[in-house]
Amino acid sequence: MSRVAVCGMGYVGCVTAACLCRDGHQVIGVDIDERKVASLASGMAPVSEPGLDDLLKQVTDEGRLVATTDINEAVANSDIALIAVGTPSAVDGSIDTNAVERVIASIGQALAESDREYTIVLRSTLLPGVLEDTLRPILEKSLGGPLGDRVRLCNNPEFLRETTAIRDYDRPPFVVVGAEEEWQAEAVLELYSRIDAPRIVTDTRTAALVKYTCNAYHAAKVAFANEIGTLARALGADGQEVMRIACLDTQLNVSPAYLRPGFAFGGSCLPKDVRALTRFAQREAVASPLLSSLLPSNEAHLVRGAQMVEQSGHRKIGLVGLSFKANTDDLRESPLVKIAEHLYGRGYDLRIYDPGVQVSRLLGSNRTYVEQHLPHFAELMVDTPEELCQHAELVVLGTNVADGFDWSSHCGGDVVDLRRDLVVTVHEAAPVT
Ligand code: NAD
DSSP states (O other), X not given: OOEEEEEOOSHXXXXXXXXXXXXXXXXXXXXXXXXXXXXXXXXXXXXXOTTHHHHHHHHHHTTOEEEESOHXXXXXXXXXXXXXXXXXXXXXXXXXXXXXXXXXXXXXXXXXXXXXXXXXXXXXXXXXXXXXXXXXXXXXXXXXXXXXXXEEEEEOOOOOOTTSHHHXXXXXXXXXXXXXXXXGGHHHHHHTTTOOSOEEEEOHHHHHHHHHHHHHHHXXXXXXHHXXXXXXXXXTOXXXXXXXXXXXXXXXXXXXXXXXXXXXXXXXXXXXXXXXXXXXXXXXXXXXXXXXXXXXXXXXXXXXXXXXXXXXXXXXXXXXXXXXXXXXXXXXXXXXXXHHHHHHHTTOEEEEEOHHHHSOSXXXXXXXXXXHHOHHHHTTEESSHHHHHHHOSEEEEOSGGGTTOXXXXXOXXXXXXXXXXXXXXXXXXXXXX
């Protein structure tokens, strides 16, 4: 059993903390956001993630998870810290490392007065070089000297995906730990002794780049499938079927995941990580035309989606889904938020159905996430798909959030499915404005 501090109680931090507790470790979660800490103290997840509430309730009831805003308390009661604070895009496309710098400095200060052995692990996504050239000097400065063998600085990128985060935590493709020397990774690997996955210890730069490589490849697959889907439509072929058959080619040796024509990729990771990688390549004049084309390709696909809606001629639009996929409240870089903004800005009469983002985790039942982050959308949200149908001349299916709802029998207007080839199904009695 390890005593672990998890710094940053967002999507990654909460899931990691809850799963570590379930696997027998004692965890203290740290966040600067008092509302998140209070939410955790009451056994409720501060983010929306399937299965997380139940798991958190179980481990808080058993007293294995506590939460605090006090990093000193967390360091004092742990032997290893996992840092899972955000690393969002900076204005120039590189990553903003402010939060991670602050955390590492405060852990260093908390350790400065003692001679305890301690392991610090970067779980946040960071470009190679940040740990070595930025964080390590900050840590040494706050510690008042070199790390020596006493304080170990490792990285251990996370590969979970929102909405399947607990399952992904339990079944990662591999556990990769970056460390200066192999023995330094032992305390990290110990945390995952119950996880059945290949374990790889490598240097910190390699470990960091593995994470970017995987996300860039996922993004490339989505962009590729969407371009093939668009070409297929122009050529009169079925893009879905093309990709289904192409994936059977054993020479491709590739999982069909992300390889179906659908809508633009989004969310808090793929765009940000591709952006950081290509920004680095640009700054260092490393030619990477393939990677550099991913975000423009994705943007072009988003524009195609918006054009589908515009070309329908309808003005009363019902958007199904606002977050980047169903069952999450995470609206960061959601392509559906971009579609909604685009339509709203052009005066379309818009209504949105997405029960996932209306569930307010932190603000109480009278103020929703949308009210706080996208106040101009608050009055556009409807509670049921039926309500959406009553309003819409064109329903735009963006995510699976209303799976099972029979649009054809409830909806008098047209339907465009962004999840599948952007095909518009024109209803017999479609009203045309
Ligand atoms: P998030 O924004 O949901 O959570 C970050 C948390 O860190 C917030 O609760 C914030 O209040 C807290 N925080 C900020 N500064 C702090 C400080 N000084 N001390 C303590 N807490 C602080 O972020 P996330 O989506 O969980 O992502 C975290 C990292 O993991 C990022 O680097 C991201 O790229 C990476 N990642 C995310 C996912 C994902 O699906 N969300 C998957 C894999 C990796």
